[in-house]
Amino acid sequence: MGCLPMAQPCHTPEGTAEVCPSTPPVAVEQEGAASPNLARGRPTSQSSTYTHTDGISGISGYAVDGNCDGRWIARSCTHTNLENNPWWSVDLGREYAISLVVVKIRQDCCGDRIQGATIHVGDHTGDFSKSSFTCGTITYLENGSLSTILCNGALGRYITIAIPGQVATLSPAEVEVHGSNSVCRS
Structure with a gap:
């Protein structure tokens, strides 16, 4: 039995060391090792991409780039x-x-924009329909804070964050996904 690390090193645009988003100590069964961040550097997509003036x-x-700065100007936020339905x-x-x-909320503004976002585990990109498992909902958070949503071993290849049924923007700063190899389905 291992525990998730309290923090892991990451980079900032200037190359200085900083602490990445971390979770509170939560026990994770992982054959004696801490659960790695499965999302770091993996392919991503989103419903649209905003470009500022x-x-x-x-x-x-x-x-998922490891840049934990959390500010728009640092190119740290999606x-x-x-x-x-973003x-x-x-x-x-x-x-x-x-x-x-674990979702790090944008630091420079807009923490309220992620209120009501749901975390889904499924087999298709952008899937937050009935065919995916909903782990939980993010409630209002202050700018720069972390939200940890437990998924309890839900099986899937894609993790989707969505704000269903609303006209909104979605702008997480960093996302970590922790888990282990899946067991065979019966």
């Missing part, structure tokens, strides 16, 4: 356009048993 775009991959998704490459998802 400053020329910076909220590219979906910013949420961002969709204002739209109905979503962001990461492809883990294969199916895993997902234990938890």
Whole structure:
């Protein structure tokens, strides 16, 4: 039995060391090892990509690049356009048993924008329909804070964050996914 690390090193645009989003100590069965961040550097997609007048775009991959700065100007945040049902998704490459998802909220503003976002584990990108498992809902958080959503071993290849049934923007700063190899389905 291992525990998730309290923090892990990551980079900032200037190359200085910083602490990545971390979770409170949560026990995760992982054959004696800490559960790795399965999302780091994996392919991502989102419902749309917002580009600000400053020329910076909220590219979906910013949420899994390890840049924990949390500010728009640091190119640390993903961002969709204002739209109905915005979503962001990461492809883990294969199916895993997902234990938890950690979302770092944008630091420079807009913490309220993620209120009501749901975390889904499924077999299709952007899937937050009935065919995916809903781990939980993010409630209002202060700018720069972390939300840890337990998924209790839900099986899936894709993790999707969505704000269903609302016209909204979605702009997480960093997303970590923790889990282990899935067991065979019966």
